[in-house]
Amino acid sequence: MIVSTKANGRAAQATGASVSEDRLASRTRRMSASAISEILKVASRPGVISLAGGLPAPESFPVAYAHELIEGALKKHGPSIFQYGPTEGFLPLREAIAGYLAERDVVAAADEVVITTGSQQTLDALGKVLISPGDKIAVESPTYLGAICGFNPYQPDYVALESDDDGVIPEALEQALEDHVIKFVYLIPNFQNPSGRTLSLARRKAIAAMARKHGALIIEDDPYRSLRYEGEHLPTLWSLAPELVVYAGTLSKVLSPGMRIGFCVAPPLIRRWIVLAKQGMDLHTSSLDQAIAAEYISGGYLKSHLPDIIALYRPRLGAMLDSLEESLPKNYSWSHPEGGMFLWLSGPAGLDTEKLYPLAVERNVAYVPGRYFFTTPGEGNNTARLNFSNVDEAAIRTGIEKLASLMLETTGR
């Protein structure tokens, strides 16, 4: 680690007294400004009905009992909620999460749960610990932008896996595992972002068997599981192959995204390295937020509040599905999510959702053009992601009507 070789570094350094691009690490060129940040900025203009973002509804936040939660946490834990804490997480929260996870068939002891600063940090830590430059990662197509943004600095290459209404196509994964050394497979099996699709039971079983056959590691990102508005819960991939699955979750959709509480359950070796990596990343996740979150779960607030959140979002999804049905003809199709926050719209080949975007904003409706969710350039030009969690039913209806009439002007009926 210690260098003592003499080298003439002056020429390279004495390029003047300000900081220029050549000072950056080689990996830095892989971190580009999120392409959709401009889109989201425009979408937040006053008067625009935004189906673009991915925000939970403010009405779902624990404003009414914030005081109770903090009082409870202070009473139980005293000043320690303001003190440094263990990197793995605040034990009462790890216990509470273990209980919460057991209900979704992820059966882990509290000390097998690692708390992270949002599930984004789980992704960053996995990238840090697992990805060497040039490693290949298999991702659904389309996939979650935040994951790409988390992995990119570690310089992987992506293998895009074709998906349909039942989620990722197992044969596409099998082919990828045959053709490439895949460092890991990144999947969102429930109400995927951006597509809203859910991986079917048969495919879950097929993928778990495939992982076992190939010794493939799977990252199962499951932020929306609790937001199921109809149908039955399906088994997690983790429950089908726990030794090969990193299960990542978050409280962002059922408590507060602003509090940045994520968690994961991983094979012991990976768990240990995630914790070591996290130590260098932020030492630990906010003790205060963890204590509040522990109180939210163990005090029964989550259990009593979750039905309210579902009751808030279910009619919003319904309004969006009904409006699409009423406004768009047969050459348009869309996913029919049973939960989550997003729906995926596909139009005929002539539709160019990116080109249409400024016109849509002019008419006061915003969405995210689908192309941004593909790792392969040129795909998804006729698709869009629509969010239904952050706008009420009336606005959803108006927004879809505006959007549909604009789309039909360009593609014809």
Add this chain to the structure above:
Amino acid sequence: MIVSTKANGRAAQATGASVSEDRLASRTRRMSASAISEILKVASRPGVISLAGGLPAPESFPVAYAHELIEGALKKHGPSIFQYGPTEGFLPLREAIAGYLAERDVVAAADEVVITTGSQQTLDALGKVLISPGDKIAVESPTYLGAICGFNPYQPDYVALESDDDGVIPEALEQALEDHVIKFVYLIPNFQNPSGRTLSLARRKAIAAMARKHGALIIEDDPYRSLRYEGEHLPTLWSLAPELVVYAGTLSKVLSPGMRIGFCVAPPLIRRWIVLAKQGMDLHTSSLDQAIAAEYISGGYLKSHLPDIIALYRPRLGAMLDSLEESLPKNYSWSHPEGGMFLWLSGPAGLDTEKLYPLAVERNVAYVPGRYFFTTPGEGNNTARLNFSNVDEAAIRTGIEKLASLMLETTGR
């Protein structure tokens, strides 16, 4: 980014159905368990007077007005304190920090301040954005372990800079800049961790001039600045060469370390990349914690509370200095910090603070052996870091007496 080459990856993958070390990234071997975590574990045994950790005193935490702070934040910002927020930070906090920094001669506009998840995240982000494998980083010797832990995953080499009672020796830095291409210089100019030393005014000026001459980038890590118990504040390196200094701070020592609020002011190019990197790291720092912190500063709590924190720590430092004076002979020496949380003890050549450690714990006193703070193996065996912020005066006196008598048994008077 998309791979389509055919490669026979099956052999490499089909190594069985569990996850083994060969799955890890090449960089991961650089992340080792913090050597001192075992030491800190032992130090926290009941009955042990711990001078080992680096914890602020719980009495310094805002327990008494936690409710007021949250109420104030909710009143001003409503449910948005639970919502996703901008990666750069919550604007009212950036404004408050800009005001706080102006008092320490770091004059930046609110939009030049980036909020991070503890200053640890500033270090991680800087490593991510700046360090290519094999890049050389100049660090004080001894230096802060957490920084090494933050930088190591990006695989730098370290150039250790000799230090004395006035901080890092400018000639050592000059030599390093002549001999090597130095990616950046990492310094803690005030009440350094672990040494408690403060960089003198003359050296600050010399180092700023040197940075200008060589176009060298400096990371100025300044967590303890507000904790000055005597003497006058010295100008920041940032104020002497703002175009070449990344200034990193934290609210961990003046509000709460558990809330993980750090901040930095950096040259525009680096600031922009830190924000991009942070987006992939945790999206943003806790909105709730940022809103509480904004209230703490803008509501005048910090200003009125800081004198109490100083009044708590000043006599603790005094008690430690007095006890050392009374208990140890002339062949021992120690730093005389004017602030911060740590003091640095050096004994005669025969002293081996690591070997002594288990015996000290047996006598119910703990510290951190100094060798852990050196990047060069074999250095600092006769040194120790002593913390005075988390133990009251009586315990400090007892602890130092125990430690001194044990040391004198091995080195003689």
